[in-house]
Amino acid sequence: MKKTLLLTVALILTGLNSAMAAIDEELRTIITKSDGIELTEVTNDANNPWAIADGVATSTVGKSSNTTSQTFTIKFRATGRTIFSYGYTADFYPYGEYDRKIVTFDDNTLYSSYSSYTTKSYYTHYFILDEGEHTITFTHKHLSNVNNYSQVMTVSDIALYTAESQMMTIDLAAPGTLGVEALNLVSTLPEMQFLRLSGKLNADDWNSIKNMTGLRCIDLTNAQITDIPDNAFRNSQLRFVDLPTSLKTIGAQAFYDRYLTGKLTLPATLETIGKEAFAFNNITEVEIPDNVTSMDTHVFRDNKKLITAKLGTGLTSLNIGSFYNCQALKTVSGGANIKTIYGDCFKYCEALETASDLQPREVKSNAFEGAKKLQSFNFADITDLGEYAFRNCQALKSVELPKISSMSWYCFNDCSSITTVKLGDKITYIPSDAFHGCSSMEEVVLGSSIRELGSYCLYSSSGKLKRVYLAAPAPPSTNSSPFYSLSGVTLYVPDYAMISYKQHSYWSQFTSVDSNPNPAGYIDLYGKLELSTNSRIPGNPDVTMNYQGGSYPTKGILIVNGNNPQSLGNYYHWANISDNCPVTISRCNQMTAASVKVNHYLANNYWYYITMPFDVKRSDITISKGAVAVRYYDADSRAQNGAGNNWKDVADDAILREGQGYIFCASDDSWCQFTASDDTRNHIFKSHDVTLTLQEHASSVSNDANWNLVGNPYPSFFDIYYMDYTAPITLWDTDNRTFTAKSVADDQVALRPFQAFFVQKPTLISELTFRTDGRQATKTIDRSASAPRMMPVVASRHFVELAITDGSTTDLTRVVVNHAASDDFCADNDATKMMADGTTPQIYTHAAGDIYAINEGAHQSGSVKVGVQIAHSGTYTITMPRNDVRARLYDYGVEVELPYTFAADEGVEDNRFTIGFDTTTTGIDAIKPGAQTDGAIYTLDGIRVSTTAPKGIYIQNHKKIVK
Incomplete structure (x- = not known):
């Protein structure tokens, strides 16, 4: 028993002696403060010890003839928020590396320089430490001698302490008393550095905090605060903060440029974060609570030590510059409900590798520019991409955008690792330089709606491109050099459009053209597609006849020849009153669709004269915005009562009949949708002449008799020259808001698709016939290929x-x-x-x-x-x-x-x-009045002709006749 006790005592004494031996007491004198920590070792360099005198350590290797160094070491135990500071001088040659001062912390270099500071300078570092032993070293590295400099370095006034050991606690008895309470602890408010605060605060208390310019740590956990005001801590030296558990709002620039250190813990109650609230700090980790629904711009910008960020479920967007220039940011998680990522959000986050939980719909300009290590991204729901959105994302391997509808130039510029680009059926235009410089690109797959390729949009001089798949039914237009070289590249296009591509000025330059094995399930037609008798679109795809306005307008033109069946899925036709209205011309008597909808643009408070080539229920007419008035013309009322008050509302349960005209007026700029009835929907594809019966509405006043509001029965332009009708027609001029009469004999007029017009039925005429020869793709009259009918x-x-x-x-x-x-x-x-x-x-x-x-x-x-x-x-x-x-x-x-x-x-x-x-x-004028009452027939220039004269317009008994 005695031997055991003696051995135990001996071991304890040995340990104490070893611990004591680890503290160089002379060197220990340069440590002036060590509150809240445990020093475990302070040792000088055994071979080249520093000289210690009057609390200053001085290096002694500065004039050594050899390259050498000397280091002293401090080891300690501490946990949590810790401050480390020191003073130093260095009489080094400042224009070249003859000597170097090096300070490390746990093998990480804090400072390394050969600069000269002959006046004592101070450095302070802030850490949040894990439990365990930590090591600091100071080293003077000497490489060569130089005249006129002593090449001596000194270190003094080392302070190592925890923030907790310095905290001053104030529990406010009443709002507005913080200033008084603080001055009971410090001489002046700027001297307050470490503060634990509880109780209620008011504006006076916040003013007191703003005057605490030396504040370095504040604990507000138990403060009864819901809002931190704008610029609350901008005058301080704040490095550590504990936020109130009841906090809801953090104001703009509340912690701007304060170099907050370590993980930022935000309370679960938080809802709103103001502009630049935490910009320019040293935050390493942050988690946005689920209650946060609003983050203003640049909230975490330039946190260059931020490594991870977790986004809450309450956010639906990430504002401009939210994480701009967070150069160490590696991982972004959460944010599944974020639909929009605004400009510059992750710009220059060059270490960012993953943001896999994000699935936005919109990514604005420069949002991920310079995220060089981003290897993949969930593009599945993106519909809109801003300029430079993913520029210089050098690690991205592929881009698949099935829902993209709009992208801006340079959005994937210089993404040098992308091998495959796939764009869905919604995008119509690939802008200039969109994928320029993607030097690894081998395959491009473009959807059915592509109508135009911008300059250099898929340009890469590496020559690695091998395959281009196009599903567009009409060859897209091209600006200068969308691709670098077409040599060695195979173009895959729809089989039914093969001839169109091979005849196109640009696409014909591909020396290898083959059928696209993946036919489009949806066709958005912006150009001309003419199907020959034996050519048909397979697979019953949905088809949209579309158009694009602006400086370079384009529209869909579908012409189907021959009577081989052509079946479509859902057919949509977007219409307007311009020359740029899409057109369908069916010369096929077996063309059908599963459903037919026409969407006609209505500008607010303008009346539009519209007819549909099918029946539609009034209750099936919808408007995209506001309300729409629908009226018919009561010709019986006109005949009996004269002009005025003859427009009547169409009843909600009424059916708007094919070929009849109606007027429409919307309360807002909007799209009016007409859904064809099931039994008449395929009438929009009619391939035969159409005859409309004109109704008689007798009146004793010639101006009021026999008015009929009818319309163009085809979804194409129609040259009135080909109507079997010789009397004038009356059109509504939407721009001038007036009626204009036109003569079939005298005027060159092409009716728009779906355009309604008035006729005043002559007594002996009961029908109006539209001949298929009058259908045309544009408003321009061109009869050069037709035999004259008049x-x-x-x-x-x-x-x-x-x-x-x-x-x-x-x-x-x-x-x-x-x-x-x-x-x-x-x-x-x-x-x-x-x-x-x-x-x-x-x-x-x-x-x-x-x-x-x-x-x-x-x-x-x-x-x-x-x-x-x-x-x-x-x-x-x-x-x-x-x-x-x-x-x-x-x-x-x-x-x-x-x-x-x-x-x-x-x-x-x-x-x-x-x-x-x-x-x-x-x-x-050689034919005198009354001279034609004998029934003789004359040409319009007064020449009498026989009854066997060719078909045309003639004069008989003072009236035009059609023969």
């Missing part, structure tokens, strides 16, 4: 056109001098003026109680009365765009010079203006 109109019919304008809108009327025509109203030749409501001034001619938009007659008197309707008092101008008969304008009987500007009050002026003209003409 005889030319020559000089015996003379025209005078008048226009009136208020400077913003214009209305027109026409007088036709034809000595073979009657001056009485005749619906075969004349067009009643359909008066427009609203602000557009109206101009017309009138006689015997009738008002005319087109007034064709002999007009032997050489004078025609002109009327105007003025919506509001003001100044107006009358011009004469066409004048074949030297017509003159008279105002109250006085000839005026054209253009003629005049003042007018609101109302109707029927007795003010007239036009006069010479009555001597040629050709038809």
